[in-house]
Amino acid sequence: MTESKVISEVVQKLAAEGIEAVMVKRPDEDEEDGDLIDVLSVPAWELADGQLCRKAFYGFIHAKLASRPTKGLVASVPGVNYCDVYGYSPVAVDDGRVLDCWDLNVLSTDSGVEGFSWQEMVEADDSAWWEGWDVPTELQHLPRRVANLYMLMNYEIVDLPPVQPLSEQELIEALKSGKHRDGLFCHGTDLNDRWTLRLSERESLVLHKLSDGSFTPIDQTHIDSKGRLVLDGQVLMHRCWDF
Structure with a gap:
């Protein structure tokens, strides 16, 4: 035309x-x-x-x-x-x-x-x-x-298709794939800290906080009714955030 x-x-x-x-x-x-x-x-x-x-x-x-x-x-x-x-x-x-x-x-x-x-x-x-x-x-x-x-x-x-909820198994498989050697980025409460989702020695999910070196167990119970990964009210991951 x-x-x-x-x-x-x-x-x-x-x-x-x-x-x-x-x-x-x-x-x-x-x-x-x-x-x-x-x-x-x-x-x-x-x-x-x-x-x-x-x-x-x-x-x-x-x-x-x-x-x-x-x-x-x-x-x-x-x-x-x-x-x-x-x-x-x-x-x-x-x-x-x-x-x-x-x-x-x-x-x-x-x-x-x-x-x-x-x-x-x-x-x-x-x-x-x-x-x-x-x-x-x-x-x-x-x-x-x-x-x-x-x-x-x-x-x-x-x-538009519904936003699919995250799942514990999906996150485990993503970490097992080897594409995320430094873990999956999570949104934390402190911009000066770095929070990442990682696999434990038993291949279960843990949240690592760089500031204090802590590891917090994460499982399906941390996925809320909106399909987001949440810890103590803080949204760590959302389906629309690429990973």
Whole structure:
């Protein structure tokens, strides 16, 4: 599809959502002389410098998901497996607080929705955001802003799979695999300390605290009703934290 056709479709779909988009002339940021070029402007979604605002972009997604933790928004390219999947962080959901747009995580995958994994979802931040996220090869002939808006306007609300609980045996097998010679990282109460999950000589789970060298036995009873590994109220591990 040509750039002009993509832009026309994006403008129409944004208008259907009640969002104005128009073509304007702006200096070309990639050229020293700053020649004026045509840019798709979405005034309500732009920062003071004219750049596409991530908060506005995420705000649109948040409004569509309406704080439903089991739902996700898939931004895609028709006929292409690549897509961005947005969903609320299970950690934020488990906290029980009111969700907002910054609780959204994203997964970019070339395996379609079938490639979704809670462990591969990332929080992302503005350092990787410039007129949107990276786009697939099929859209790289388009301005990055246009490509991101095109994907977003081809959105679909889907059911996300439930977050599977951790299990004692799973953690034991992960440590036995040899991929975690220094143990599995655990979130402790002291940022200056290092807590890791390890195997004892009997191949049972123990929590090691570097500060005092202690080992605390860990078993299935430390996995709470939300499937998290917890010790004395402190969440040590969560399914959505990769390990």
